[in-house]
Amino acid sequence: MTRAAFLCLAVLAAAPARAYDAPSKEDVGAVAACLTLVRENQKKAGVEKEETPGPAGRLAAAARSAPLDPTSCVGVLVTACTQKEGTSNGAQSGCAEREGAVWDQRLNAAYRRALDHMEKEGADNLRKTQRAWIALRDVRCQQAWAAYHGSMAGPIQAWCEMELTARQALWVDSWSE
Numbered sequence: 001m002t003r004a005a006f007l008c009l010a011v012l013a014a015a016p017a018r019a020y021d022a023p024s025k026e027d028v029g030a031v032a033a034c035l036t037l038v039r040e041n042q043k044k045a046g047v048e049k050e051e052t053p054g055p056a057g058r059l060a061a062a063a064r065s066a067p068l069d070p071t072s073c074v075g076v077l078v079t080a081c082t083q084k085e086g087t088s089n090g091a092q093s094g095c096a097e098r099e100g101a102v103w104d105q106r107l108n109a110a111y112r113r114a115l116d117h118m119e120k121e122g123a124d125n126l127r128k129t130q131r132a133w134i135a136l137r138d139v140r141c142q143q144a145w146a147a148y149h150g151s152m153a154g155p156i157q158a159w160c161e162m163e164l165t166a167r168q169a170l171w172v173d174s175w176s177e
Contacts, residue, residue, distance in 0.1 A: 021101060024098075027101070028102050031073060031076060031102045031103070035070055037067070038068060074162075074163055078098075078099050081095030090154075092158070093155045093158040096162045097158050104169075106173070111126070114175040141157045142157070144156035144157045145157060
């Protein structure tokens with residue numbers, strides 16, 4: 001084996017793996033249940049009350065709005081999973097990858113729906129935005145490996161990919177309506 005081929009294999013072996021398996025029905029259901037609850041809470045909420053100025057007022061308003069905010073569902077599966085599976089690096093990575101697969105599936109579905117109803121200019125820009133977002137996600141989530149070079153980088157990267165994918169899925173979904 002040539003030295004270049006060996007180095008290439010070594011780099012690939014050291015790189016963290018991404019989960020590409022389809023998420024389970026239970027995992028999809030956990031995220032969907034949270035988002036359904038958010039929508040129900042939004043319908044019941046009505047008019048937003050005024051916020052008291054200052055940091056304490058902002059935090060109180062954030063606590064009141066959390067049940068109405070779809071981003072509150074980011075991590076819902078990871079939390080339950082790590083409570084059950086434990087907090088080892090492998091368990092944390094696996095739990096984040098499981099939830100990440102759910103959000104990735106939601107992102108792809110929302111992206112297809114959005115493209116289906118947009119005019120050419122909007123669709124072209126969404127494609128450009130998605131390509132730029134993928135590049136940003138990949139380089140941003142590689143930061144853990146660049147900074148730590150160790151086992152703790154795996155869970156950090158898995159969480160990063162899950163969280164950014166979830167937020168992107170919610171954003172793209174807002175364009176698919």
